[in-house]
Amino acid sequence: MGPLNVSLCMIVRDEEAFLERCLASAAGIVSEIIIVDTGSVDGSREIAKRFGAEVLEFPWSGDFAAARNAGLQRASGQWILVMDADERLLAVNEAAWASLLRQDTAGYYVKLISYVGDRTGGDYVTDYACRLFRNDARIRFEGMIHEEVVTSIRRLPEPEGIIRPSPITIAHDGYLEPVLARKNKKRRNMDIIREALRRTPDDPVLHYALGSEFFQNGHYAAAAAAFQATLPHISPREGYASDLMLKTAYALRETGERAQARRLVEKAVAHYPDFTDLLELQAILLMDDEQYASSLLPLASALRIGADVQRQYLYNSASGSGTYQTRYLTGLAYERMYRWEDAHEQYEAAIADRADYMPVWHRWPVIALLLGRTADMQRLMYAQAARLPRSAWSLTANVWMNGQQTDALREMAERCEALRAEATVLRAVALAQDGADGQAIDLLLPAASRGNSGDALLYVWALYMKTGASREAAACLKREAGGNPALRAMAGLISGEGAEVREEAYRLCQQTLMQLAAWDCLDALHAQLPAQLPYPWLPLHAMYGYLHAPFASKRELLAQCTRRFAALGYAEQLAAGLLALECGGFAEAAAWFAAAGRQAPDRTAPRIGTVHAHAAMAQEAARGYGLPALSSDYRFLSICDR
Structure with missing residues (x-):
């Protein structure tokens, strides 16, 4: 497809890490590129020029709308596409793109997928923003921060001011923690918002933006205060009203004001009955009050809405809301109701939706074990092996070792590529659970001497303890504890020298003995513990x-x-x-x-x-x-x- 009459307009400052990827994603469908540079000192300008971009110098004034509008002023295309350097346009259907540009509309909402956390491809939030619109002098950005063109489009006379949904999707990496830290975005945003509030102190959008910054940083009391000051002045029809009500209720819950949060959510659900994130929060608040059966109702509604692939979402939404995250919450509710088969079913469905959703992996393997469904779990895991993260295999292996799932451990040692480095330990644990302690020691010793097979030395220590080789066991633990004060204290306790034992080291030794079926050694270990401990002495986690x-x-x-x-x-x-x-x-x-x-x-x-x-x-x-x-x-x- 040749370039259409579209101007890509961007503002840039020191974006050489992202800019080439961004421009490459859109270059094939735009006719010109306008870059407003607000003071780059890296290679951003050179990258832009390689793509044939026109680069405008624009001194930064702390006003995002002003910088955006400088680019719009220069654009010559019939349509304008707006992107940031840390974004990329996902694959665009050629026919659909051409069709959009033929429609009689002022602009289009584009789906934004903003990744959060520490990596692209993990958790994300979705939002919709008008990023594709006609090149019209009446359409301009407004707002020093969180700038937008919707307000100016809606001022156009009927029927000109129409904004339609579109199938266009843009992925955004700017909310990833490494990017936020490198660009110091949190401080920058706060400075701009406070300056804007100084100029227009009664602007509800700015109070919402201030609360959102507090919210993102985990300062929930401050967020709730900012949001509550805004709520009375906002119509439920405002584009950000649903997100405002959701975040206010969440912040109230986090500060202990559950009754207020519950009342606000009930009011919000009446306005936005198809907002899955809101339905999930309603369920969480019901679970807080131990109304587990009642919590299943909003969760079921969220799942029905999430299954409607034709539905156009116009809410800020977290990844998995209406699908795997809702399944996980439903599983939690069933757990609280002691309906373990139902919980197992929900967790399995969640993993089918997203195999690397780690909250499920912290709960599902134990439930499957107690239900006698380890074999079913094995089949599912090996069928989806390519989609499973190493952490899921590791958590499951730990549960199977604790639960004496000997055959499953043997198969994991042979088939699981993700735990290739731990295969020796898995085989040794399986041998020990079958009573072949000598073979397990022989298998582990070479790896323990090389120091390159996970916790091999600690397992050798436990096996020496199990077989009565106390001198060898003491030497192993001393070596393993070389740089670990907690394990050194554990060695002192076992040798009878007496020491204050930290919970982490105690749990590690306790669990290792349990996994190797060293029950007599566990009895002896428990008997040596002081009468008073600052933590539970039983292996409650297992x-x-x-x-x-x-x-x-x-x-x-x-x-x-x-x-x-x-x-x-x-x-x-x-x-x-x-x-x-x-x-x-x-x-x-x-x-x-x-x-x-x-x-x-x-x-x-x-x-x-x-x-x-x-x-x-x-x-x-x-x-x-x-x-x-x-x-x-x-x-x-x-x-x-x-």
Whole structure:
């Protein structure tokens, strides 16, 4: 397709890192390029000239609209396309582009995908802005910051002032954290907004912009104050009103004003019933109040809206809203309702939408494990292996090691390219779980001596502990702890020298022993701990792993819980009740759950545990005659309240 009668207009300052990519994305569909340079000292001008751009020098005055309009004044095309250097035009359908330029309209809304976080291709927010419009002297940018042309277009007489949606999409990297830091955008934006407010202190758009800057920086109290000052003066029909109400409610929730947030969301949903981000926030507020069943209603609405591929979104929206993020929130609601199969289904659907959505990977593998669905999870993961990030494999491997999923670990060691460096450890853990400790040590020692196979040396230490080779174990831990004060303290505790043990080192050693099925060593480790610790001494993050421990180890851990009763918190008492159920001590379990309930009377988990304990006692008394089994599974108490 040859260039059409379109002028690409940009303002630029020191953008050599992005400019070539931006210009290359649009050069084939524009007839001229106008660059307004506000003071570049890098190679930006030279890059622009290589693309045949006309470069205008424009001293920076702190006014984005003024700089934009200088470019519009120079443009000669019938249409104007506006972009920033840190943006790129995504593939444009030639026929669709030509058709847009033949329509009788003043301008078009373009979809902006702004990536956030630390990398392109991760999370993003979507927005719509009028970036393609006619070259008309009456159409000009307004606003010192967050400048826009919509206001001037709407002043045009009917029917000229029409702005239509378009299929054009622009990707934007300017909100990535490295870019924000390099350009110091946060400070620059604040300075411009405050100067603009000094000139026009009653401008609601500027107060919205100020609140948005506070919001983006996590200063929610200041954001809420700025937004609340603006809300009474804004019509719900304003283009930014939906985003203003969403951000105000979110900021109120973050500052503890949940009741205000809930009232505002209810009002906002009445105006914007198809705003999926707003529906998600409504569900989150309901979950805050433990109204889990009610939270499913707005989430279901968000999923229906998100499934409508024909719908033109005109809201600022977070990636995944209406799709995988909503699935994740639905899974959380089902977890709180102890509907584990339903939670599993939602998490699986979320991963099908976006395989690298990490919040799901922090929850789904354990639920699949406890449901006995590890094999199903394996099939899904290997089918989508190319889409899965290394962190998803790593989290899952850790759960499978904790949960003694020996066959799954062996397959992962053979098939998972993402964990190729950890394959030796995975094979060794599988061997140890099968009781082949000597083979596991032989496998790990070469890697441990090279120091290039993950935590090989720590696993060798644990295997030496398991096999009674205490001298070799001490040497391993001493070597592993070389530059790690926390592990050095752990070595001191195990050797009997006494030391203050940090939780991180304790959890690492505790988990390694559990993964290798070194249950006797775990018992000994727990017995060596001081009576008072500043953190829970039970492996609360992996109690599901103890479901695979021998009966004697469960009883020993339970005995230690009894000895430490006075120091146990709610979560540890809940875990003790689970252990008692596992050991068949049903009355003992009921006592532990009652104790946990006294510490946290509003929690549901102790009540569920109590029901299971009494049901088990009833089954025992009835000798199995006719009493129905509970449909819930008490083993899920190992991950309740996480």
